[in-house]
Amino acid sequence: MNTIDLISQLDNYHLLTGRTPTALNRFLSQRLKEHGFELTREQWSVLAVLWNGDGCSQQHLANATYRDKPSTTRLLDNLEKEGYIVRKGSEHDRRTNLIFLTGKGQMIKEPVTRVIYQVLDDATKGLSEQDIRMLKSYFDKIFNNIMLQIQ
């Protein structure tokens, strides 16, 4: 089998197209919806950072959630419109918005996090803790390889 045909091996193809992460995304979105949260997976990913400590800048959130600034701006637009967060201009740097959770944003932390944790649990059923550590270490290796390649 030559190099070209190797790609059509189904598992390499799925690795590259990210079928499993896509499935995990859909599963996560579906579970959030089933539990009555009007919240996208992407919005959750921002809230999860804020639940660890709010009052940070948009740039910080962009870095922490591995997004670019425009995507972060618009996610925050929607989160603000839905009443989960508020933007407050920094007094020290007038370019900066500091992002704070509202009561509504704080209130859903526990129930949403329970759903998220259940998703992770259901998705990794049959994998041992050692398996999951290995999976994460493969991810870390790949992520670092890519970071070295991108500029």
Next chain:
Amino acid sequence: MNTIDLISQLDNYHLLTGRTPTALNRFLSQRLKEHGFELTREQWSVLAVLWNGDGCSQQHLANATYRDKPSTTRLLDNLEKEGYIVRKGSEHDRRTNLIFLTGKGQMIKEPVTRVIYQVLDDATKGLSEQDIRMLKSYFDKIFNNIMLQIQ
């Protein structure tokens, strides 16, 4: 550490948000662009199936690329507009479009596939073949778990 706080462990968070697959997507898109292909990663994923054998239906492509029908319709709209594929109505079933590669669509198979293969190679540098088999088996396990959960 209680259940709730476990999510904020960074590696669980990254596992759920799919940071590594996202990085791989960007890396793949960037490489395609660097090599002068006016082709998105998603368009490649459709062409890769067609390169394995064209003349299939849109529904088949949707299944093979793990997409829903509307997404597939629009990807094919763009691929057709760019001249990589053509739709031909089936003679046996007038509901069905059969999708064929154009000369342009066939021509880029080899150079694009080389780029794709190099991406996979660069991304998995430092992982042994056994590591990659393990990674795929974890993915399969997770994918199957999710398929059991969805509906």
Next chain:
DNA sequence: GCAATATAGTTGCATAACTAACTAAAATAG
């Protein structure tokens, strides 16, 4: 102190995803 540069955030444009609702044609069930 001022010009050049860097940083924070926004806006515009194109692509893509998912859901729901729709049209048309085929299959099936009585």
Next chain:
DNA sequence: CTATTTTAGTTAGTTATGCAACTATATTGC
């Protein structure tokens, strides 16, 4: 053989992504 159901594909609306260009403010370097 007609009515119902299923299947193939499209359209519309919302959310999100990535890139490039932009504004406003801070930082720096002479």
